[in-house]
Amino acid sequence: MKIEQIHHVAYRCKDAKETVEFYTKVLNMDFILAIAEDRVPxxxxxxxxxHLFMDAGNGNILAFFELPNSPEMGKDPNTPEWVQHIALRVKDENALMEAxxxxEAHGVEVLGPTNHEIIKSIYFFDPNGHRLELTCITATDDMMKKLDAVKWDMLEEWSRTKQAPKHADWLHSSEFEEVEV
Structure with a gap:
């Protein structure tokens, strides 16, 4: 089996109309499809x-369900709010800062930009409380090769120790050029 791409990722929303308005006006996504049913197929x-479908670009679809007969949406109290989020990519750093x-012009509070060394990101919440990230890639090919070379070792060490492996500490140092893999 080989997965071709993600067709859509679906989240719950509090209000379908408010959600479509946010994603079309604030993030300039196209509203591409709505499906409503009385029974779960x-x-x-x-x-x-x-069920709403928003065009997130390049064949990516972000979907939402409004469920009026279900209890109010909640969050997992054991998962920090920064963990579960939807990350959307923009062209470059200029596009990120313009976004x-x-x-912010729509009255939405934005955190960042945050420099993750291989990406830069901003963070904010949609009207449903879903955390969103807009990001642009800043990594060089060399950085990505170095990260690729250590990914399995990092995973193995994490699996054994549950401590953050130090294989990629060079990301946060000014000595990147001197690191050999």
Missing amino acids: STKEPDPYM KKEI
């Missing part, structure tokens, strides 16, 4: 829903 359960201005 896979389980046949009676549970009316509105930050545009998002």
Whole structure:
């Protein structure tokens, strides 16, 4: 089996119309499809829903469900709010900074930019409380090759120790050029 791409990723929303308005106005995504049913097709359960599909570019689709008969949305109290997020890529650093201005102009609070060395990112929340990240790639090919060379060793060490491996500490030092893999 070989997966071709993600067709869509779906999240719950509090209000379908408010969600579409946010993603079309604030993030300039196209609203491409809505499906509404009184029964869940896979389980046949009676549970009316509105299913929305937003164009996230390059064949990527971000989808939402409004479930009016279900209890109010909640969050996993054991998972920090920064962990679960939707990351969307923009062209470059200039596009990232322009996006930050545009998002803030809509009254949305934005954190960042944060320099992760291989990407730069800004963070904010949609009206449903989902954390969003806009990011641009800043890594060089050499950086990515060095990270690729240590990924399995890092995973193995993490699996054994549950401590952060130091294989890529060079990312946060000014000595990147001197690191050999």
